[in-house]
Amino acid sequence: MEKTERAVKITAIILNVCSLLMTVIIFCFYLKFDRNIIELKKQNAFLDEQIEQQNQLTDDLSAVYKTKLEELDSYKDFEELILNEKEAYYNDIIDLEQKILSGETNKKIAYLTFDDGPYRLSESFLDVLDEYEVRATFFYLMKCEATGYDEEFSDVYDRVYRRIISSGHTLGNHTASHKFGEEGVYQSADYFIQDLLKNRSFIYDRYGYKTTVMRFPGGSGTSSMTPYIIPRLKDINYVYVDWNAETGDGKKVMSAETYTANVLNNTEGKNILVVLMHDYSENTLKALPDIITGLRKQGYILLPLCNRSVACH
Numbered sequence: 223m224e225k226t227e228r229a230v231k232i233t234a235i236i237l238n239v240c241s242l243l244m245t246v247i248i249f250c251f252y253l254k255f256d257r258n259i260i261e262l263k264k265q266n267a268f269l270d271e272q273i274e275q276q277n278q279l280t281d282d283l284s285a286v287y288k289t290k291l292e293e294l295d296s297y298k299d300f301e302e303l304i305l306n307e308k309e310a311y312y313n314d315i316i317d318l319e320q321k322i323l324s325g326e327t328n329k330k331i332a333y334l335t336f337d338d339g340p341y342r343l344s345e346s347f348l349d350v351l352d353e354y355e356v357r358a359t360f361f362y363l364m365k366c367e368a369t370g371y372d373e374e375f376s377d378v379y380d381r382v383y384r385r386i387i388s389s390g391h392t393l394g395n396h397t398a399s400h401k402f403g404e405e406g407v408y409q410s411a412d413y414f415i416q417d418l419l420k421n422r423s424f425i426y427d428r429y430g431y432k433t434t435v436m437r438f439p440g441g442s443g444t445s446s447m448t449p450y451i452i453p454r455l456k457d458i459n460y461v462y463v464d465w466n467a468e469t470g471d472g473k474k475v476m477s478a479e480t481y482t483a484n485v486l487n488n489t490e491g492k493n494i495l496v497v498l499m500h501d502y503s504e505n506t507l508k509a510l511p512d513i514i515t516g517l518r519k520q521g522y523i524l525l526p527l528c529n530r531s532v533a534c535h
């Protein structure tokens with residue numbers, strides 16, 4: 223009997239221990255399971271937040287595009303809008319020119335022009351023009367190895383072109399090579415036109431900008447070939463412009479004060495002023511603020527050239 227009781231007790235103890243172990247094991251499983259669930263919940267909350275953010279972003283973008291589309295029907299319209307705005311601006315300039323010429327107003331116009339660029343210093347010239355809120359005209363060359371320049375077309379030049387165009391300055395064609403002499407641009411009318419068109423394609427292919435105003439290297443009176451070139455410019459939709467005032471920076475290095483005086487003291491009787499300068503000159507850069515403020519004091523409005531200006535031929 224004692225033996226049986228002991229056996230029952232031992233069995234009971236074993237069963238208790240087993241059930242305790244089972245309970246512990248189940249509890250451990252539950253804890254792990256619960257932790258997994260918490261982790262999953264956390265992950266879901268994170269995903270929900272991400273989705274919410276994405277939706278918000280999409281809504282914001284949609285709102286932007288919707289506003290644009292409500293204003294314009296297509297991207298092409300947007301381009302046309304810019305062109306129309308530009309044309310309206312040029313129309314105002316041409317109207318002002320006519321009023322000046324007929325004596326209807328005592329205002330005057332000055333067209334600041336910068337030749338032979340781009341240069342590394344051009345960005346500083348653009349900074350000054352921005353500061354004084356002036357739009358000017360740049361007659362540029364095709365500066366790369368293909369046209370005999372040993373410098374590579376640089377990021378700086380690329381920025382200069384983009385800034386000129388996006389700021390509303392006029393970009394003009396000054397031939398690709400600007401070379402003089404037997405091998406130069408004036409060797410024949412055909413050669414000149416080809417060189418000019420090479421630069422036109424260069425600017426158009428890179429920046430989508432159509433140049434319509436050109437300037438002869440050295441001016442229209444510089445070569446016996448120009449009378450043969452001028453009639454052909456119309457066929458390729460170009461007009462040319464010379465100048466009736468200059469700093470003199472293309473001739474020799476003089477002080478900024480001299481450059482300023484060269485312009486401001488030579489405006490007598492010139493209601494439409496075209497000023498020749500070069501954006502490589504340190505002293506022209508120094509003189510530029512005084513030239514701008516001096517011309518404004520004399521009653522000049524500073525504007526960019528367009529191909530319908532009376533200064534163009």
Ligand SMILES: [Zn+2]
Pocket residue numbers: 337338396400438439440
């Ligand atoms: Zn030049």
